[in-house]
Amino acid sequence: MHLLFQPMAFIASLYLLSEGGARENLAFNPAVLIASLYVFALAAFLGYQVISRVPPLLHTPLMSATNAISGISLIGSLVIGGSRYEHHQTLASVLGCAAVTSAMINVTGGFLITDRMLKMFRKKDATQKDTHSAEGKK
């Protein structure tokens, strides 16, 4: 895997150094695409590793947490909602505002309820230990 990725990384970074950044062009830039695919592949691999370790006990919090994290599309929405455009300004602002709203619902709601759930998962408390030490009296 590393043998495959390293040359790719090298080529991608060479591309980036030579022409990335300097181009104002919105359109397709092969270097950026390769770098993005690279990030995607690594994130997928990392995601698989990290998420496989989450026990079934925490699958509901996992789902609401990843849901909150995917509210990251908020940052794309913010730029659209706040930018000036030559054409379609109203439509862009309205779409941006609606997108900020939906993403923000995910972010606030998702993190808050995940925290609320995780607060409930606890080990045996003190009173519980007492009854356990008394176990065997029967």
Added chain:
Amino acid sequence: MSHGELFLQGTYLIASILFVMGLRSLSHPDTARRGMIMAAAGMAAAVIGTLFHPDIHNYLYIAIGLILGSAIGIPMAMVPMTAMPQRTALSHAFGALAASMVGIAEYVIHGSSLGTVKLGALGLEVMLGSLTVTGSLIAASKLQELMRGTPIQFKGQQIVNLCLFLTMVTFFVLWLVNPDKAVFFYTMAGCAFVFGVLLVIPIGSADMPVVMSLLNSYAGLSSAATGFVLSNNVLIIAGTLDGFSGFILSILMCKAMNRSITNVLFGGFGAVTAADSAAAGSMREVTLDDVAVQLAYANQVVFVPGYGMATAQAQHAVRELGNLLEERGVSVKYGIHPVAGRMPGHMNVLLAEANVPYSSLYEMDQINPELPATDVAVVIGANDVVNPDARDNPKSPIAGMPIIEVDRAKSVVVLKRGKGKGFSGLENPLFFKPVTGMLYGDAKASLTNLTQAVQRV
């Protein structure tokens, strides 16, 4: 790269690292909370960084969106735990809606100047996003029982779905070839919205854990596609993490039902029922006092909850009974099947809410070896996940599904609302076994009465 740009990218890098660390901390309940605070801090960093984005000039719409979103998001975090599945489905809908609106806005603003590759990503983003929006809304209304939970099927459904899917893909390709034709783009998006509805209506409520996980995955992948359109790494990373999390969960849920994803999505399970089951004979009804005596003098009791516990809101009553038994020196454990309930981990959250410590919650593979040494297994509103037909009857529709083998326990008590079949409509031979006693009635009331009866023993 200007200083502003460096600052912005710096916050995104920090956010990405914090997201990964946050998810990693979910590998143990003791570290999970701290990790989630880190992830939330990462999100805050990314948002604050973006507010200083050089392109942002007008903060009015942003402020409206942020305030409105919080005003809806915060109450949505206050729902009771029994409503977790529908809340999560609704939240998938909002996440996907945000991603698809970003996609539509990008297309409206930049049009065909984005180039074919980015337009391709944009198309995927809008398709996945749109079908997730409507699919999640249908899932949420099924879970909230706004519409009936049984599969909705009609003749030629699969052909209609296939045609719609092909139409959607055709318009996607047509649009990529003629990116200036907005009508192709909007037709594609429209098809995706309808496709989302058609995809979820034939799926029964009992299969919701798989559907929820899949929709979670689509919402994430849609965000990742947004990252490709905007050339933004933090979006790609966060979206991919979400996408893969949902994907892994769907596979786990399918494994726990011994079915393939295609079978869940297109099988219309619960509509057809195979008749031949080993279920024959009569069910033995037991009285409250009998059960109370059994429980009070047991060495080990295992509770096996199912969706019925959630509908009866019986988690606190279970906990009270469990507490009382523990006080008497009985070893009390809870056996949780991976697909019990309506979303992954549903039962764990409900029991945690009722103050059951997580050390008493056992996964299926952990509890099964313990069952032969268990005096009483108490099944609370669970059906398919304890159906021995899955193990013994190769003709059963759920054949091969791993179950919690309560029938191996010395005695089984099934708390059930009535004599009818369970949600899937399958006969459950467990109810007819000599070892099994049926205790009819509302689970919560039965448990409360049992607690009182045990106190009298």
